[in-house]
Amino acid sequence: MKNKKILWLTTSAMIAAVYLVLTMIFYAISFTPMQSRLAEALTVLPYFTPVAIPGLFIGCILANIIGGYGIWDVVIGSLTSLLAAYLTYRLTFNKPRRKWLAPLPPVLLNAVIVGAELNLLSGSPTWEAFLGIMLSVGIGQIIACYVIGFPLMLLFERSKKISELFKRIS
Template sequence: MNTKYLTKASLIGGIYVILVMIQIPFGELTFGPVQLRLSEGLCLLPLVESAAVPGLFVGCLISNLILSIYSGFGLIDILGGSIVTLVAAYLTSKAPNKLIGILPPVLLNGFIVSLWVSYFTNIPYWITAIGISVGEFASVYIFGSIVLTAYNKFLKK
């Protein structure tokens, strides 16, 4: 790894944390059974930037550590959610296009993270899975498209 790669990964991780932190006042929309996070818009970056894979993982890890104070989901969310993000970022980095790249974060968060969110919120699993999947899809598709477009325009300059 070189300095440029580590710098990019650090910036992506830091931006992820900042985007999560500014959403804390919105509570349930940030860490509840819907999880509409601006930060998840960064999840398409692995399509064009390999440093986004570790950046998203570390950003998610730090964010989940901080959010555990508010959510009460504890270690399972801190580690489990971060590992889900790492796997999703890696799979997205291997996707041939944006439409396929959207699937790993939406499906993995929707079906795996919902396991413990459902348990801790006492909301049935399938309702939680649908809520998280829809929130993740909106975050990744809408915010991700904006981030990807801006990133690509920045690279062309």
């Protein structure tokens, strides 16, 4: 039991660290209204294990503290990631036929919620600006989650060692 808790905590911390590092490496495209946060490719991990949920949440909090739009982004952006990770888990965990849905919650929630947040923080909160920012965040999320994250998920699914790790900690 104790070893499983250590494995759970370590895996969650590693996911948080990878999310943070990827966000910082691609800083130039991670924190703009036309953002594509490539670390969001990791949001498919709740398909494999609920341990990814706190890891993604903490990674997002840390990334938003370091480079985000202040306290609003730390709170709203991070809670959006938490909700998206939870919904990914609930929709797809142990449901192989639904794996194509794994990237959907992060795409939709970030497009709408983070799009609204960035629109308000931009200083021109018009309906047209909101739609433009929502569309740009949504496209960035599609790139991160479906173009990069979904193939990553399929790769992890085929890897016996990674599949065994996910089964052991779930």
